[in-house]
Amino acid sequence: MPTNETLIEELVHQMNQQQLFRHSFRVPHGSRGRFRAIMSLYYGGEQIQPSELGQIMNVSTPRITAILNKLEEEDLIIRKIATEDRRKIFVSLSKKGKEVVARKLKQQREYVEQLVERVEQSDLEAYIRVLKAMEELNVEEVE
Template sequence: MDYNKVAEYFITAVFKRGKAEMMSRFNIHSQGETLVLGYLAKRAGTQILPSEIAKFTRTSTARITTILNNLENKQLVTREMSKTDRRKILVAITDKGQSEADAIRAEACDYLARIFEEMGEERTESFIENFNLFLEIGIRFSQEDNEKAEGKDA
């Protein structure tokens, strides 16, 4: 098998017009306010440093500050000064923010469920298994590439 041709086919398939529109429905969950809100929802009940959010999202703390400003203006998160270290700001999701995050997640799950139902049980199970393998290998390769790059910088 020519894996370069397969890779080219895969990239072309993902970025075709209709497919790009479908993929954009999921990309919204992996960036900006939605990603931050989802992260905070998973950690509900705890206060989180903006630097932790920046690390999770792989964005700058300046970008996180902008996102948090927007979320705070919408009353989806709160920020308060740490009682133990007044230099630190702690972020928490509000009840309204949790409801919003739950609604966003439910909408995404409903959409995926419709797709999986159309695919059928056997294809869905195979897709999930293969996609998980794809992600595991991709993550491993990314980590290896990062380690190589850090070795060159040292």
């Protein structure tokens, strides 16, 4: 039987994967697209190519370019040219971007902690299973 801590962590992760926080937790003065991008960068790893990020977010190349330009203007991301192949560009969260994500995750965690207090553990476990199934289905659709 998972602990409350495990349930909370899993719920925050799965709810972010399904973008269930998109209306409540936004980048300051930001759009949902920018919030999705910084959360995708956070969950996607240290560095990612813009094209990969666009695929993860299921947005066009011009749209991901516009999102990244705005995030760079806000000092939330860093673009780096690959040393081994100067045609490749990698994007990562800046220090400020990581701080924004940390604040948002803290807010999300507080929300989920309240949820865990109000809902039976078996219901939460079932909800996590449903969210995981939805994530798997979304991955299959992209492939």
